[in-house]
Amino acid sequence: MRRSKGEQFASFINYALLGALGLLALLPFVHVLAQSLSSHDAITTGRVTLLPVDFTLESYRRVLSEQAFLNAFQISVLRTVAGTLVNVALTCLLAYPLSKTYIKGRSTIMFLIVFTMMFGGGMIPTFLVVKATGLLNTFWAFIIPGAISAFNVIIMKNFFQSVPVELEESAKIDGGSNLGILFRIVIPLSMPAIATITLFHAVGHWNSFFDTVLYITDRKMYPLQVYLRELIMFNQSNIDNNSGYSANMDSALLALESIKAAALIASTVPILIVYPFLQKYFVKGIMLGSVKG
Structure with missing residues (x-):
């Protein structure tokens, strides 16, 4: 036409x-x-x-030879991988039973989940809970406080509801358990939505900054974003005098701006590499998860 x-x-x-x-x-x-x-x-x-x-x-050689940068990069990678796996696993395990209309108390649980989207516990109470549970200055402080996202639970719940009930009934007749049906049938059919929330969580973990400021004081636990903040906010003498930052960074041959730029690019490349492979699922996953069901 x-x-x-x-x-x-x-x-x-x-x-x-x-x-x-x-x-x-x-x-x-x-x-x-x-x-x-x-x-x-x-x-x-x-x-x-x-x-x-x-x-x-030369800037990249200097940055990649810094132990502080390599340590922060390692923390960010570990956090992104472990945190995303925990987020996606818990989201699916919570969303699947909520997608079943025969589950008692389903409406009440959904109300409580949606309620947390509108009314949070607050920064100070959350900090006190993290402190009381002994998570301060531990790797789990990056993962447990944000292990569940109410928004992503709703996306997955609606997507799971779009899976034909007949498939699950056939699997039950063949002796399949609820977990077996979830992992062998429902999750493979829900990969667009899972890829979407995986990318949400991965980008969130990689770029996360504020939770480290709240819960982490040990410099060895700093992820890449906090390392970059230290590099950008402090002048050259501050960086050289701080523990964990090598005096090798101070060079008459290089401007500090060049080192900052190299560190920023090096921290951006990993997420740029992963993003194109999952980007196509963004709109598809959200639309299917929000419209169906």
Whole structure:
């Protein structure tokens, strides 16, 4: 069907506007990338804009040789992997029984879950609970306080309700248990929604910052985002004097801005690599999970 001139013009405006917005979002990243690949003199003289000047990888060599950076990177990777696995597992285990209308008390439990989306416990009470349970300065402080997301539980519950009941009934006739049906039938059919919440949780864990400020005082437990904050907020003398930060970072050959840029790019690359593989499930998973059921 041939589109009218008005529709073609509207599509052109939409693409032009989205392209301009995408370019505006991309420019800061390109500038930081150019800084990370430029020399000390080029940065200090203000010659770096969107392309590297006096190309060099020295900033990356310096950053990747820092034990503090490597330790923070390891903490972030472990947190993202372990936290996402716990989040997805608990979300599925909670959402599956709530998707069954014959479960007694289902409405009450759903009300309590939705209630937490509107009224939180508050920062100080949450901190006191974490402290009372002995989670301060432990790896579990990254995972347990946010182990369940009410929003994602609702997405998975609605998606599970879209799975044909006949499949589960056939499996029960063949002797399948509830957990067997969940893991062998329901979850494989729900991969778009699971991929969606997996990406939500993974990005959230990777970029998380505030919970570390609240619960962690041991620098050895700092994830990458807090390391970057330390690198950006403190001047060169602060970094050299702080425990955990090597004096190797202080070099007459490199500008601190170049090191900051290299650290930012190095911390962004992992999530950029993973994102394209799961991005296609974002809209599909959310739409199916919210419309059906």
